[in-house]
Amino acid sequence: MSCLVLLNKPYGFLSQFTPEGRWRGLADLIQRPNVYVAGRLDADSEGLLLLTDDGALQARIADPRYKLPKTYWVQVEGEPTEAALEALRRGVRYADFTTQPARVRRLSEAEVAPLWPRDPPIRFRKAIPTAWLEIIISEGKNRQVRRMTAHVGLPTLRLIRQAIGAITLDGLQPGTWRETASSYADLAG
Structure with a gap:
């Protein structure tokens, strides 16, 4: 072993x-x-x-x-629409590649409540809401999850890998x- x-x-x-x-x-x-x-x-x-x-x-x-699937919990800036989530699920197209389809769901406040605070804390703006997503991918291009969420108008504020397989x-x-x-x-x- x-x-x-x-x-x-x-x-x-x-x-x-x-x-x-x-x-x-x-x-x-x-x-x-x-x-x-x-x-x-x-x-x-x-x-x-x-x-x-x-x-x-x-x-x-x-x-x-x-x-091997990798599961990420991602805090994004903005309110995810169903269209944005569906775009992430289908795969995001860039000039140099298209991501494979991802499994994506919105996380509840109860699910993320046990998370530890980040040091340093993320930036916070009263007028702009944040949300947590679970994104599961099987590829791993450089800064892929951050690029995917930014592409659909939801910049990543915090990214935590929860699981590998x-x-x-x-x-x-x-x-x-x-x-x-x-x-x-x-x-x-």
Whole structure:
């Protein structure tokens, strides 16, 4: 069995062990030797990041050919219309590519109530409402979720990866991690 580390990456940390510029590195959070990041999460995003000591497992987690679903909770600026949600579900077309269809639903206040506050807090404007969406994708182009929501007029204010396949953030507070023995079959559910 491979070692799989589940980390709740806080805002402001890179998906690498060394710091760069104003962003901190994972070495400030985890001192587990011989594990490597499987996939990435931008410094301004939060949530589930997987690390493993198994190169084959690392590739299967990160490579979009395996279509491992990734679940994001996204706080957006504005009030999502059904047309905007449907556009996200169909796939968003850009000059250089079209995203694959996504599963999208609006999250209730009760669902997001247990979330931790972000440090630093998101910008807040009284006159402009915000909403939370759950977006599930199986590809992972650079800043894809942020680009998708912006394309439909809903800029992303906060992005939290909740799950990769069947592995979730449940029970992990920001900056904490746990180790488990795992295989790709465990991830795929």
